[in-house]
Amino acid sequence: MSVDINVSQTKENKANTDILIIGGGMVGLSLAFQIAKKYPDLSIKILDKEKGLGFHNSGRNSGVLHAGIYYEPSSLKAKVCVEGSRRLKEWCLSEGLEVLLCGKIIVTQNENQDKQLNLLFERGRKNGASVELIDQKDLKNFSPYVYNATQKLIWSPNTCVVDPKSVLNKLAEKLVEMGVEIIYGANIFKIDSYENKINYSINLNTESCSYGHLFNCCGVNTDLIAKKFGIAKEYIILPFKGIYWKLKDSSSLSFNTNIYPVPDLNLPFLGVHITPNLNGEVYFGPTAIPAFGKENYYGFNGFDPLLTGQFIANLTMQWLKNSNGFRKYSYEQGLNGLKPFFLKAAQAIVPTLKNEDLIKSSKVGIRAQLFDNKKKELVQDFKLIHGENSTHVLNAISPAFTASFALADLIIKKSKIFD
Numbered sequence: 103m104s105v106d107i108n109v110s111q112t113k114e115n116k117a118n119t120d121i122l123i124i125g126g127g128m129v130g131l132s133l134a135f136q137i138a139k140k141y142p143d144l145s146i147k148i149l150d151k152e153k154g155l156g157f158h159n160s161g162r163n164s165g166v167l168h169a170g171i172y173y174e175p176s177s178l179k180a181k182v183c184v185e186g187s188r189r190l191k192e193w194c195l196s197e198g199l200e201v202l203l204c205g206k207i208i209v210t211q212n213e214n215q216d217k218q219l220n221l222l223f224e225r226g227r228k229n230g231a232s233v234e235l236i237d238q239k240d241l242k243n244f245s246p247y248v249y250n251a252t253q254k255l256i257w258s259p260n261t262c263v264v265d266p267k268s269v270l271n272k273l274a275e276k277l278v279e280m281g282v283e284i285i286y287g288a289n290i291f292k293i294d295s296y297e298n299k300i301n302y303s304i305n306l307n308t309e310s311c312s313y314g315h316l317f318n319c320c321g322v323n324t325d326l327i328a329k330k331f332g333i334a335k336e337y338i339i340l341p342f343k344g345i346y347w348k349l350k351d352s353s354s355l356s357f358n359t360n361i362y363p364v365p366d367l368n369l370p371f372l373g374v375h376i377t378p379n380l381n382g383e384v385y386f387g388p389t390a391i392p393a394f395g396k397e398n399y400y401g402f403n404g405f406d407p408l409l410t411g412q413f414i415a416n417l418t419m420q421w422l423k424n425s426n427g428f429r430k431y432s433y434e435q436g437l438n439g440l441k442p443f444f445l446k447a448a449q450a451i452v453p454t455l456k457n458e459d460l461i462k463s464s465k466v467g468i469r470a471q472l473f474d475n476k477k478k479e480l481v482q483d484f485k486l487i488h489g490e491n492s493t494h495v496l497n498a499i500s501p502a503f504t505a506s507f508a509l510a511d512l513i514i515k516k517s518k519i520f521d
């Protein structure tokens with residue numbers, strides 16, 4: 103297929119690559135995959151700073167392919183989640199990757215959540231998700247251990263679980279077969295957006311690459327890269343840490359479906375939930391607590407004093423303004439990093455859960471949560487910002503993994519380079 107696009111025609115000197123993607127997480131890989139499928143004549147390069155795949159968000163998440171229930175129908179999340187989930191699930195199955203077809207229930211924690219449950223149900227229907235309101239008496243068919251405070255709960259039959267790292271590995275394998283170049287350990291130190299050129303070091307060598315169009319898919323660092331292009335100045339990414347606890351093998355409890363609480367829809371977090379995985383393990387979590395750095399996974403590793411200062415200032419501002427009911431977040435979720443608070447949140451779903459049922463897991467992820475410094479609020483939806491020859495994918499928080507194939511198509515469309 104010959105495609106008439108402007109990416110490789112913009113420079114007098116032909117670019118080293120038509121498409122340069124920085125960040126080889128699920129968003130960057132999916133973008134490369136969809137471009138390579140549609141435009142096989144284009145050269146595509148992916149640069150990632152790590153030595154391999156899945157070091158950050160995409161390799162550290164719950165692996166849940168969301169059904170598309172939560173999101174406001176007008177949002178980008180709503181536009182891509184249902185289709186993205188279906189496509190990724192079908193692709194995984196076609197590639198021989200395991201998919202746990204376990205569905206999900208959403209339960210209420212107090213009697214006043216009826217309205218919220220109905221709102222979720224309506225949102226799900228509007229978004230095209232398969233969603234059912236079922237009776238309290240049917241809850242026991244899903245789990246005898248779970249509490250639901252109202253007469254109804256939500257059943258989502260299409261929610262499923264994959265192994266995120268297997269998905270990344272398979273996608274990268276396919277990309278290489280399609281001729282996409284993936285360069286690991288590429289530490290970017292200079293971007294000349296006027297020259298459409300990027301400089302990076304690998305080991306001790308300095309390399310450079312000129313491009314027709316650049317896609318910035320750097321997860322938690324997307325804001326920093328975007329600022330090198332002089333854009334997204336009003337935004338900063340605040341890292342929220344997701345810690346998981348694992349159900350002990352010795353526990354008398356067992357779960358074989360996803361169990362989520364009705365979340366606070368003012369916030370971009372879904373609340374502590376229960377997720378079975380493909381190995382028969384059950385995880386509780388993740389938390390959504392402030393991290394002390396963008397890669398502060400454990401202890402003080404990756405501690406970033408400047409960012410932590412900004413984070414505390416922004417959170418304090420949110421608390422004082424109580425924007426999006428932020429005080430409720432601080433009381434209900436902000437302290438969940440401590441086991442007694444976490445246990446209490448988990449017991450709201452499973453009242454008989456005991457301290458000794460849970461063991462700390464090494465699984466931990468950090469959300470790339472965008473904060474709007476002008477509006478002084480957390481951004482809920484995905485945010486695409488376009489530079490002259492660049493597109494920046496900000497706020498690729500959940501469900502960006504689920505939605506990645508459809509999100510990639512949306513990014514391609516909005517970047518307008520193939521018009």
Ligand SMILES: Cc1cc2nc3c(=O)[nH]c(=O)nc-3n(C[C@H](O)[C@H](O)[C@H](O)COP(=O)(O)OP(=O)(O)OC[C@H]3O[C@@H](n4cnc5c(N)ncnc54)[C@H](O)[C@@H]3O)c2cc1C
Pocket residue numbers: 124125126127128129130149150151152156157158159160161162163164165166167168288289290319320321322323324327343344345388466467468469470498499500501502503504505
């Ligand atoms: C705890 C947790 C649980 C979640 N659960 C789910 C879930 O169940 N379902 C779901 O759909 N979503 C979930 N998400 C969200 C999901 O993981 C993300 O939306 C998705 O993985 C984002 O992908 P990404 O490619 O944007 O980011 P990443 O996977 O973080 O990839 C970014 C890549 O950019 C690279 N990079 C960063 N800076 C640079 C640089 N300067 N130069 C070069 N490379 C760079 C990094 O090395 C990394 O490989 C969860 C997230 C968290 C944190």
